[in-house]
Amino acid sequence: MATDAELVTQIEAMGGKLAEARASIAKRFIGQDTVVDLTLASLLCGGHALLIGLPGLGKTRLVDTLSTVMGLxxxxxxxxxxxxxxxxxxxxxxxxxxxxxxxxxxxxxxxxxxxxxxxxxxxxxxxxxxxxxxxxxxxxxxxxxxxxxxxxxx
The missing domain is CATH 3.40.50.300 (P-loop containing nucleotide triphosphate hydrolases)
Structure with a gap:
């Protein structure tokens, strides 16, 4: 079992990687930080997300960008x-x-x-x-x- 110090180090490393992912996504998907954050949260939780919006708002581009950035x-x-x-x-x-x-x-x-x-x-x-x-x-x-x-x- 990991010690408290090791867990803190792992959590900080994960936070850094998540910040890098958000920055990479923001280069391609501009102005929708809340949508990106919620989509990343659902992805990290192992759940599913329902993206609702008018045509042309970037739903498909967001999913394509997520798969590229996350290596999926x-x-x-x-x-x-x-x-x-x-x-x-x-x-x-x-x-x-x-x-x-x-x-x-x-x-x-x-x-x-x-x-x-x-x-x-x-x-x-x-x-x-x-x-x-x-x-x-x-x-x-x-x-x-x-x-x-x-x-x-x-």
Whole structure:
């Protein structure tokens, strides 16, 4: 177990890194310090954030900047009415090898990342929304009876 002095040192180091991250984000995302602070807080807490705003206010740019600054693998899903759960989660495909044998291979969907921007989720079908919300809650998806963990953090 760490001593009090070690914990203080670790907390101060984390505060310095967080200040560097905020400064880097501020170079690209100007004038919305409160939004940046709250988004960073939700990211550090391991939670999810709902970004609401008019078009053109920089929501997508903020998520893209966060993934770059924090060194996270980020994806963006544009939800549409015709989007299916398999389009975001992934699916198994049947492949035939050169020797004629067949085997299933899993192709990951865009939800397999660390930072996901789910854009206009209200436009998706209830089944697709449910698939995303389940992935957010359980931090894993089940495809063909196999549990597949999502990125850490998610």
């Amino acid at each position: 693998h980020g994806n963006r899903i544009q939800f549409t009415p015709d989007l299916m759960p398999a389009d975001i989660l992934g699916s198994e495909v049947l492949e035939t090898a050169a020797d004629g044998t067949r085997d299933f291979r899993f192709i990951e969907g865009p939800v397999f990342c660390q930072l996901l921007m789910a854009d206009e989720i209200n436009r998706a079908s209830p089944r697709t929304q449910s698939a995303l919300l389940q992935a957010m809650q359980e931090k894993e998806v089940t495809i063909a009876g196999e549990h597949r963990p999502l990125g850490v953090p998610f």
